Amino acid sequence: MSQQTPEEPPIGPVGPAPARMYDYFLGGKSNYTVDREAAAKVLSVFPSALTAARENREFMHRGVRHLARDHGIRQFLDIGTGIPTEPNLHQIAQGVHPGARVVYVDHDPVVLAHDRALMASAPEGATAYIEADVREPERILQHAGKTLDMERPVAVTLVALLHFVRAQDDPEGIVRTLMADLPSGSALAISQGSADLDPRLHEVQAIYAERGIALELRDRERTEALFAAGGVELLAPGLTVSYEWHPEFIGEGEYPRPANSMTPAESGVWVGVGLKP
Numbered sequence: 001m002s003q004q005t006p007e008e009p010p011i012g013p014v015g016p017a018p019a020r021m022y023d024y025f026l027g028g029k030s031n032y033t034v035d036r037e038a039a040a041k042v043l044s045v046f047p048s049a050l051t052a053a054r055e056n057r058e059f060m061h062r063g064v065r066h067l068a069r070d071h072g073i074r075q076f077l078d079i080g081t082g083i084p085t086e087p088n089l090h091q092i093a094q095g096v097h098p099g100a101r102v103v104y105v106d107h108d109p110v111v112l113a114h115d116r117a118l119m120a121s122a123p124e125g126a127t128a129y130i131e132a133d134v135r136e137p138e139r140i141l142q143h144a145g146k147t148l149d150m151e152r153p154v155a156v157t158l159v160a161l162l163h164f165v166r167a168q169d170d171p172e173g174i175v176r177t178l179m180a181d182l183p184s185g186s187a188l189a190i191s192q193g194s195a196d197l198d199p200r201l202h203e204v205q206a207i208y209a210e211r212g213i214a215l216e217l218r219d220r221e222r223t224e225a226l227f228a229a230g231g232v233e234l235l236a237p238g239l240t241v242s243y244e245w246h247p248e249f250i251g252e253g254e255y256p257r258p259a260n261s262m263t264p265a266e267s268g269v270w271v272g273v274g275l276k277p
């Protein structure tokens, strides 16, 4: 049974939230009027937001498929999971390895309210959900260790998350802590909002800021620094726009959009996947 978020939050007042706005951009129904109002404002200055959200999500699909299928990774720690949107990460990973184990983490209670969809693991594998803030990486690792074998490779996926972590909260330090003790063969996937790809992202940043949400845009160099902090080497093609990251790694029955029909604004994020040597 699907859990629908009511039209208005049960107790107010409440502001828009990144998880619910992203759900709206992806065409989901788990969002409130405040989220739709903020999302409409974003679309008025950055009409590519809908495509950018979809392309970001599809980068996650392809990255996970590649890590599972071509690098044999069977364990995933997905932080900043978002409201469930099919296919969810475990469905992609378990589509390759039914025994894959996935730990989801988000700090927004609305994601917890929908966690049943994230817990519907294949019987051979396992999924778990942790309500936690990425700024407490030690606590996340400690809980993840109940589901994942931390002596074996783990892919840490921080997809459209780190632009909600301010510079003063030390995102490099967070990534370093998350990756430091993982064994060789572990992976790190990141997508990160950047005004390099469209200066109108600064206007989007202002819309979020007016609503109390810090959106931290990072240029190419600062995004590469996140991978360096994780101690990983970027897989080809390196840091790129979402739709250019291995469009051929699509699922069965899917068709790639021709990359030459897209613009950097329709990515809005730098993306990359790295492996720990």
Ligand SMILES: C[S@@+](CC[C@H](N)C(=O)[O-])C[C@H]1O[C@@H](n2cnc3c(N)ncnc32)[C@H](O)[C@@H]1O
Pocket (backbone or CB within 6 Å): 018, 019, 022, 056, 057, 060, 079, 080, 081, 082, 083, 105, 106, 107, 108, 111, 132, 133, 134, 135, 158, 159, 160, 161, 164, 165
């Ligand atoms: C734009 S959504 C991305 C969802 C999913 N990773 C994807 O790319 O399809 C960002 C998610 O990060 C979560 N988030 C933001 N800041 C966070 C934090 N400090 N700790 C944990 N989760 C956070 C939000 O609640 C939201 O669900």
